[in-house]
Amino acid sequence: MxxxxxxxxxxxxxxxxxxxxxxxxxxxxxxxxxxxxxxxxxxxxxxxxxxxxxxxxxxxxxxxxxxxxxxxxxxxxxxxxxxxxxxxxxxxxxxxxxxxxxxxxxxxxxxxxxxxxxxxxxxxxxxxxxxxxxxxxxxxxxxxxxxxxxxxxxxxxxxxxxxxxxxxxxxxxxxxxxxxxxxxxxxxxxxxxxxxxxxxxxxxxxxMDEGYTPEGLGPEATRYVPAELPERSEFKEISHYKYIWKVEETFKADEDGDIPFYLHKGKNAYAINAAKVPYRKGFARASAVYGKKKSATFDLVLVTLAEIDGESEYRVLVNDKVIGKFQNPETEDDYSEAYFKIKDVTLNENDVISVESNAHTNGKIPEGDGTAFSRGRWIGVVLQ
Ligand SMILES: [Ca+2]
Ligand SMILES: [Ca+2]
Ligand SMILES: [Ca+2]
Ligand SMILES: [Ca+2]
The missing domain is CATH 2.60.120.260 (Galactose-binding domain-like)
Known part of the structure; x- marks a missing residue:
């Protein structure tokens, strides 16, 4: 939400x-x-x-x-x-x-x-x-x-x-x-x-200068001004978390499927190359393993990037069972983050969490003979 x-x-x-x-x-x-x-x-x-x-x-x-x-x-x-x-x-x-x-x-x-x-x-x-x-x-x-x-x-x-x-x-x-x-x-x-x-x-x-005499208002106050700290540039509205699984670090793109994800490096996002027409029909998938961790129950938040070209659909699966389906909202702010929460997801050792997405056109943005397609971009999964 x-x-x-x-x-x-x-x-x-x-x-x-x-x-x-x-x-x-x-x-x-x-x-x-x-x-x-x-x-x-x-x-x-x-x-x-x-x-x-x-x-x-x-x-x-x-x-x-x-x-x-x-x-x-x-x-x-x-x-x-x-x-x-x-x-x-x-x-x-x-x-x-x-x-x-x-x-x-x-x-x-x-x-x-x-x-x-x-x-x-x-x-x-x-x-x-x-x-x-x-x-x-x-x-x-x-x-x-x-x-x-x-x-x-x-x-x-x-x-x-x-x-x-x-x-x-x-x-x-x-x-x-x-x-x-x-x-x-x-x-x-x-x-x-x-x-x-x-x-x-x-x-x-x-x-320290014995020959120095201040005049008038004197030198400007030498305040300690700390350097600027970097602000967070992604997962911006995640207020708290136990784990953030970023696509590049944690999710392995499925290489056997018909439609692959590629890594959109500038956005740290998985994306579908919708320029290839066959990739416009069906879902790409990437998966992560919960690993050797104690069983626990989380709120799971899928973080996607909304796109002006279309409203991609997303599916979240645990051990191949779909636990959530979402569609990106319409946006005028390309690549703005969208958040989809699934409450009370219990994960056990070595469970496999998968995310699927597709390409979609909303018919608004002309491109070549047709219209542009969104690329099903997403940047990761948050466990709260
Ligand atoms: Ca006085
Ligand atoms: Ca003063
Ligand atoms: Ca006095
Ligand atoms: Ca006085």
Missing amino acids: RTPLLLTLLAAAVPTLSQAQGYQEVDGLIAIEAEDFASQTKADIRRWMKFDASTPAHSYADADVTHVEGASGGAYLEILPDTRTNHDEKLIHGENFQPEPGKMCVLTYPINVTQTGRYYVWGRAFSTGPEDNGLHVGLDGKWPESGQRLQLCQGKHQWTWSSQQRRPENHCGTPFTLWIDIEEPGQHTLMISMREDGFELDKLVLS
């Missing part, structure tokens, strides 16, 4: 990939959209929140407006609420300030690297005050000193790149002083965590 149209459409849909695809190092560089993180934890006191053009106004403490304009990918993150925006507001460790990395607002990003070594970490941030410009960076659950206290001093009130570490002797940091060392190739987890609330992060760049 043909699967209803709706099911056919559903079956053709390809499931989408999960959102968190991860990032790939390309020529010593990894670029990450901050808002496309894989996970956020330790977010009960402060939280990274995503802002884009569709974000409604929020009701958390905050000293500045949103800065979607100029954000890479049209989105960024901010840690809210922001209750320390200047030196007059109380500094509360573990609430609006967190000197220790990995304690608050921890985000993860899966990254894959082929090149090992030192990666300078750049953040693209928007700072509007002295207390919204610190961040910690870690790797694989560890927070090395070299990744702590990313600091932005210059470039206030605009999206600005920084790879500067805040140090006791230099609060504003100096360029190229914040980095992560990656010692093993392969999969890692980049992590960031809060130092100061109100921090706004748009993008991260990890670069």
Whole structure:
């Protein structure tokens, strides 16, 4: 029986990939959209929140407006609420300030690297005050000193790149002083965590090149994009099976009969050469042996190819006894698969399953002095 149209459409849909695809190092560089993180934890006191053009106004403490304009990918993150925006507001460790990395607002990003070594970490941030410009960076659950206290001093009130570490002797940091060392190739987890609330992060760049400074929106995110997977090209509407017996692999065409099958290689189908007039009268046959298997009961599905030239007939036999007769439907889609199910077929060891088909013309397609013939094509038998 043909699967209803709706099911056919559903079956053709390809499931989408999960959102968190991860990032790939390309020529010593990894670029990450901050808002496309894989996970956020330790977010009960402060939280990274995503802002884009569709974000409604929020009701958390905050000293500045949103800065979607100029954000890479049209989105960024901010840690809210922001209750320390200047030196007059109380500094509360573990609430609006967190000197220790990995304690608050921890985000993860899966990254894959082929090149090992030192990666300078750049953040693209928007700072509007002295207390919204610190961040910690870690790797694989560890927070090395070299990744702590990313600091932005210059470039206030605009999206600005920084790879500067805040140090006791230099609060504003100096360029190229914040980095992560990656010692093993392969999969890692980049992590960031809060130092100061109100921090706004748009993008991260990890670069092995010490002379490299991102500009503007920075390089395009180096997302890991997996290769296309092949979709199934035959037995398309078979939703489940125990065995698929393809003609070429399993069915032996009968060589003693008057009408032989040949293998139509392009379609992996058995077919009758209906160009030969004697082959237009009668059935060709091919058989398969169930083999040394336990007796079992299946739904058997014969899979044929419908043809525009005619509606071939089919017969399915077990040990020479006919158990099903079918005729292809009319079609305008040449070689589209048709499915004929016989329920509850019990097969025993060494039973012989045969399929027969014939050539047929529906008189619609002119050819030479007459009309074209379908070739009784079929591609196999499915046992469910
Ligand atoms: Ca804000
Ligand atoms: Ca703050
Ligand atoms: Ca802010
Ligand atoms: Ca962004």
